[in-house]
Amino acid sequence: MLNTYYASMLSEKDIIFEIFQSSREKAKIVGEENVYDFSLGNPSVPAPASVNASIIDNVQMLEPLSLHGYSPGMGIPEARAAVAESLNQRYGCHYKPEHIFMTIGAAGALAHAFRAVTNPGDEIITFAPCFSEYKPYTVGASLRLSIVPADTDTFQINFDVFEKMLGPAVTAVLINSPNNPSGIVYSTAAIRRLSDILTEKSQQFGHPIYLISDEPYRDIIFDGVDSPYIAHYYKNTITCYSFSKSLSLPGERIGYLAVHPECAQARDIINLCPQISRTIGHNGPASLMQRILIDVCSDTADLAVYEQNKRILYDALVSYGYQCVEPGGTFYMFPKAPEPDAYAFCKKAADKNLMLVPGDIFGCPGHFRIAYCVPTERVMKALPIFKALLEEYDQYDPIVN
Amino acid sequence: MLNTYYASMLSEKDIIFEIFQSSREKAKIVGEENVYDFSLGNPSVPAPASVNASIIDNVQMLEPLSLHGYSPGMGIPEARAAVAESLNQRYGCHYKPEHIFMTIGAAGALAHAFRAVTNPGDEIITFAPCFSEYKPYTVGASLRLSIVPADTDTFQINFDVFEKMLGPAVTAVLINSPNNPSGIVYSTAAIRRLSDILTEKSQQFGHPIYLISDEPYRDIIFDGVDSPYIAHYYKNTITCYSFSKSLSLPGERIGYLAVHPECAQARDIINLCPQISRTIGHNGPASLMQRILIDVCSDTADLAVYEQNKRILYDALVSYGYQCVEPGGTFYMFPKAPEPDAYAFCKKAADKNLMLVPGDIFGCPGHFRIAYCVPTERVMKALPIFKALLEEYDQYDPIVN
Numbered sequence: 001m002l003n004t005y006y007a008s009m010l011s012e013k014d015i016i017f018e019i020f021q022s023s024r025e026k027a028k029i030v031g032e033e034n035v036y037d038f039s040l041g042n043p044s045v046p047a048p049a050s051v052n053a054s055i056i057d058n059v060q061m062l063e064p065l066s067l068h069g070y071s072p073g074m075g076i077p078e079a080r081a082a083v084a085e086s087l088n089q090r091y092g093c094h095y096k097p098e099h100i101f102m103t104i105g106a107a108g109a110l111a112h113a114f115r116a117v118t119n120p121g122d123e124i125i126t127f128a129p130c131f132s133e134y135k136p137y138t139v140g141a142s143l144r145l146s147i148v149p150a151d152t153d154t155f156q157i158n159f160d161v162f163e164k165m166l167g168p169a170v171t172a173v174l175i176n177s178p179n180n181p182s183g184i185v186y187s188t189a190a191i192r193r194l195s196d197i198l199t200e201k202s203q204q205f206g207h208p209i210y211l212i213s214d215e216p217y218r219d220i221i222f223d224g225v226d227s228p229y230i231a232h233y234y235k236n237t238i239t240c241y242s243f244s245k246s247l248s249l250p251g252e253r254i255g256y257l258a259v260h261p262e263c264a265q266a267r268d269i270i271n272l273c274p275q276i277s278r279t280i281g282h283n284g285p286a287s288l289m290q291r292i293l294i295d296v297c298s299d300t301a302d303l304a305v306y307e308q309n310k311r312i313l314y315d316a317l318v319s320y321g322y323q324c325v326e327p328g329g330t331f332y333m334f335p336k337a338p339e340p341d342a343y344a345f346c347k348k349a350a351d352k353n354l355m356l357v358p359g360d361i362f363g364c365p366g367h368f369r370i371a372y373c374v375p376t377e378r379v380m381k382a383l384p385i386f387k388a389l390l391e392e393y394d395q396y397d398p399i400v401n
Numbered sequence: 402m403l404n405t406y407y408a409s410m411l412s413e414k415d416i417i418f419e420i421f422q423s424s425r426e427k428a429k430i431v432g433e434e435n436v437y438d439f440s441l442g443n444p445s446v447p448a449p450a451s452v453n454a455s456i457i458d459n460v461q462m463l464e465p466l467s468l469h470g471y472s473p474g475m476g477i478p479e480a481r482a483a484v485a486e487s488l489n490q491r492y493g494c495h496y497k498p499e500h501i502f503m504t505i506g507a508a509g510a511l512a513h514a515f516r517a518v519t520n521p522g523d524e525i526i527t528f529a530p531c532f533s534e535y536k537p538y539t540v541g542a543s544l545r546l547s548i549v550p551a552d553t554d555t556f557q558i559n560f561d562v563f564e565k566m567l568g569p570a571v572t573a574v575l576i577n578s579p580n581n582p583s584g585i586v587y588s589t590a591a592i593r594r595l596s597d598i599l600t601e602k603s604q605q606f607g608h609p610i611y612l613i614s615d616e617p618y619r620d621i622i623f624d625g626v627d628s629p630y631i632a633h634y635y636k637n638t639i640t641c642y643s644f645s646k647s648l649s650l651p652g653e654r655i656g657y658l659a660v661h662p663e664c665a666q667a668r669d670i671i672n673l674c675p676q677i678s679r680t681i682g683h684n685g686p687a688s689l690m691q692r693i694l695i696d697v698c699s700d701t702a703d704l705a706v707y708e709q710n711k712r713i714l715y716d717a718l719v720s721y722g723y724q725c726v727e728p729g730g731t732f733y734m735f736p737k738a739p740e741p742d743a744y745a746f747c748k749k750a751a752d753k754n755l756m757l758v759p760g761d762i763f764g765c766p767g768h769f770r771i772a773y774c775v776p777t778e779r780v781m782k783a784l785p786i787f788k789a790l791l792e793e794y795d796q797y798d799p800i801v802n
Contacts, residue, residue, distance in 0.1 A: 001520065001572070001608055002517060002518060002666055002669055002670065002673060003516055003517055003518070003519060003520055003673060003677075004520060005520075006516065006517065006673040006676045006677055006680075007669070007673065009673075009676040009679070010672060010673070010676060017474075040471075042470060042471055043466070043470075044466070046464075046465035046466055047465045047469050051465075051469070052460045052461075052465065052468075055456065055460050055689075056457060056460060056461075059453045059456050059457060060453075060457075063447075064447035064448045064452075064453065064649070065444070065445070065447055065649070067453075067652075068448050068452070068649060068650045068651070068652050068653055069443060069444075069651060069652050070441075070443055070651045070652050071652050073418075103682075104505065104682065104683070104684055105682075105684055107682040107683075107684045108682040108683075108684065109682075110682060111681060111682025112682070115404055115407060116403060116404055116407065117403060117404070118404060119402065119404055119405060119406075133679060136676075136679035136680045137679070137680070137682070139680055140679070140680025140681050140682075171402070207402055248465070248466070248469060249469045250469070250470060250471045251468075251469050251470050251471050251472050251687065251688025251689075252469055252687045252688055252689060253684055253685065253686070253687055253688075254687075265403055268403055268408070269403065271411060272403060272404060272407040272408065272410075272411070275407045275410040275411060275537075276404075276407055278410070278534060278537035278538070278541070279407075279537045279538070279540055279541025280512060280541050280681040280682065280683075281504075281505065281506075281508040281509040281510075281511060281512025281513070281538070281541075281681065281683065282505070282508075282509075282681075282682065282683075283505055283506055283508045283509065283654055284654065285654070285687065286652065286653045286654055286655075286686070286687040286689075286690055287652025287653055287654075288456075288652070288653060288687075288689070288690075289687050289689075
C-alpha cells in the first residue's frame with residue numbers, strides 16, 4: 001500500500017501551481033502576451049553577471065576532482081566563511097563559519113531548523129498570512145503548526161492573540177519578514193516586542209523558545225522601510241536564507257542556516273544538522289553552487305524593478321478603490337478581495353486572463369496575492385484589468401484603510 | 402530542548418568520516434605521500450570533459466532566467482526525457498519521462514522511494530553487507546530496517562535466511578548491486594530467484610512488495626561480469642541512481658528515481674514524490690546540473706582505472722594470504738580481517754598510515770572495506786603495508802576460499 005499521508009496530500013491541490021499551469025494553458029489559446037500571470041514568485045530580473053562569471057571561472061580554473069568533489073556535510077568551508085563574513089559586514093553580526101550550515105535553499109534550511117530545535121509533537125507557532133508550504137514543512141518534522149490569525153489592518157504581528165496562544169508546548173516560533181504573501185516587513189518595534197515576549201516566556205516555561213526566521217526576501221526591502229536584522233534582537237534565533245530571490249537563482253537551490261553565535265546550544269544545533277540530513281536525503285547543495293557564493297554572496301540581481309512595480313501597482317490599485325496594506329519589500333502585494341470569497345474573485349480575474357492567488361492558502365481568506373515579479377510593462381498593461389474587475393462589484397467598500 | 406533522536410545520532414560516530422579525518426591529521430604530520438587513505442568512496446578520476454563543456458555551453462547559450470529558473474517539482478522535462486531515453490537505449494527498457502523523478506543524488510531518490518511505497522512502522526529488508534547510511538535513511542522514513550546476515554562465502558543474497566525473515570509486515574526490499582562495501586554484483590540467477598520469491602510472497606500477503614534498487618555503482622562493472630539490469634526481472638522495482646560515481650560528480654548531488662513502467666501504481670508513486678519533497682525540504686537538484694544531463698547522461702568518466710586497481714590489489718592480497726571475495730564492480734573490496742575484531746585490525750592498519758573501514762558498520766563484522774578509488778600508483782605503494790600487516794598475525798588461516 002502506498003503511503004496514505006502523502007496520498008492524502010494529492011487531494012489538497014497545489015493551488016499556486018494549478019493557477020500557474022492554467023495560465024500556461026490560456027497562453028496557448030489567447031497568446032502569451034494576453035495572459036497576465038501574477039501567480040508565481042519567480043524572479044523576473046536576471047542573475048547578476050558575476051554569477052555566470054564565477055561559474056565559468058570555477059569550471060576553468062579548478063581541477064575537476066576538487067570542483068565536483070564531495071563537500072563536507074556542513075558545506076564547503078570557504079562558502080560558509082564567505083556567508084559569515086557577508087552577514088557580519090552587512091549587519092554587524094559576529095557569525096563564524098561554524099555557525100553556518102549550507103542548505104538546499106530556504107526549504108532545506110527550514111527542514112533542518114525545525115528538526116533540530118523541536119521534538120515530535122511539539123507545537124510551533126507562525127503568523128498569518130504565511131507561506132502555504134509551512135504546513136507540509138512542519139508536518140514533515142512531526143510538529144503541530146498553530147497559526148496566529150492576521151492583523152489585516154497592518155499585517156504586522158498580532159500580539160494579543162499570539163500571547164494567548166503561546167503555551168508551554170511551543171518550542172519554536174516561525175516568522176517570515178519580509179513576508180510572503182503580504183510584502184510587509186516587521187518593524188523594529190514589533191521584533192523587540194516579540195523578543196521580549198519570547199524571553200519572558202522562555203524563562204516562565206523553563207525552556208528556550210527558538211525563533212526560526214525565514215528570510216528569503218531579506219534583500220528586497222523598499223526605500224526607507226524599517227527593516228531590522230532579526231537575529232540582533234533575539235539571540236535564540238536560527239536564520240534561514242535562500243539566494244533564490246536576491247541572486248535570481250531559484251532553480252539552483254542554494255541557501256543556508258545561520259545560528260546566532262550566542263544562541264542556546266548553538267554548537268549542538270549546528271552539529272545536529274548533518275545528522276538530520278542523513279535522515280531526509282538532504283546531502284547539501286551542489287558544490288559548484290556553493291563555490292560561486294565565495295565570489296557572489298554579497299551581490300544581488302538588479303532588484304530595483306520590484307520597487308518600481310510596487311509603486312505603480314499599489315498607487316493604481318488604491319486609486320481604483322482596492323484596500324491594500326502597502327508592502328515594504330518582496331515582490332508581493334496582498335489586497336483585500338472585493339468579495340468575501342477570494343477563490344471566486346480569483347476565478348473572475350482568471351476569466352480576464354489575470355492570474356492571482358487566493359489568500360486562503362496563506363491562512364488569510366478574503367485577500368489575494370499579486371506576485372509582481374514581472375516586467376514593469378506587464379504591470380502597466382494589467383492595470384485596466386484590475387480596474388475593470390473592481391468595477392464589477394457594487395458592494396466593495398471603497399474606503400482605503 | 403533539542404531533538405533527542407538527532408542528538409543520540411551524535412554519539413553513534415560516523416566512523417568513515419572519522420577515519421578520513423584522522424587520515425587528514427596524519428597527513429599533516431607524516432606528509433600526504435605517506436598516508437594511504439582507502440576510507441572514502443570519493444572518485445579518483447575526473448569528470449569527463451563533456452561535463453564542463455556542457456556547463457559552459459549552458460551558461461553561455463541560455464538566457465539567465467531560464468538557466469537558473471525554478472524547475473518543476475518532478476525535474477526539468479528535458480532532463481527526465483534524456484534519462485529515460487538513456488536507460489531505454491542501454492538496457493532495452495520502456496521508461497517514459499513521466500517515470501523519472503529528478504533527485505539530489507541517490508540519497509534523495511531513496512528518501513522518496515522509502516516514503517512513497519511504505520507507511521510508518523512498515524518493515525523493510527536489506528542484505529548485509531550494506532551501506533552504513535541505510536539505517537538513518539530508513540529511520541527517517543519511520544521504517545523498521547531488518548538486515549539479512551551476509552553470506553560471507555559469496556556476498557550474494559543469503560536466500561535461506563531471507564525467506565525466513567520475509568513476513569507480511571515487509572512492504573519493501575532494498576538491494577544494492579554492485580554492492581558497497583563488497584564490490585559484488587548480484588547475478589542474474591540471484592535476481593531471478595529474488596523476483597520469484599517477491600512475486601510469490603506479494604500474492605500470499607495480498608500486497609505488493611516493492612523492490613528498491615540502489616544503483617549508484619551500476620556503471621562500474623568489471624569485464625565479463627554478469628550484471629543484470631534489475632528492474633527487468635521484477636516490475637515492482639524503483640531504481641535509485643546517482644551520477645556521483647559514473648560521472649565523478651559526487652559534490653553536485655544529481656540523481657534520479659525511476660519507476661518501472663509496469664510497476665503497481667507507477668503513476669501514483671511518481672505523483673507522491675513531489676509531495677514527499679514538500680515535507681523533507683528536498684526541492685530538487687540544481688537546475689544547471691539537471692540541464693547538463695541532457696548532454697551527458699550516457700557518458701561516464703574513464704572508469705577503467707578502478708578495474709586495474711582491483712586486479713592489482715586483489716591478486717596481491719590473495720597472494721599474501723588474505724581471504725577475499727573478488728569484486729565484480731564498484732571501487733570497493735571487502736576482505737576478511739585476520740582477527741575477529743575488525744576495529745582492532747583497522748586500528749593496526751591506521752598505525753601504519755593505512756586507512757581502512759571496519760565491516761561492522763556495514764552489518765558484517767570481521768571484514769574490512771578498502772575503497773581503492775585512488776591513483777593506481779597509490780595502490781601499488783600500499784601493497785607492502787598490507788603484506789606487513791598480515792605478517793603480524795600468526796593465527797590467520799591462509800587458505801583462500
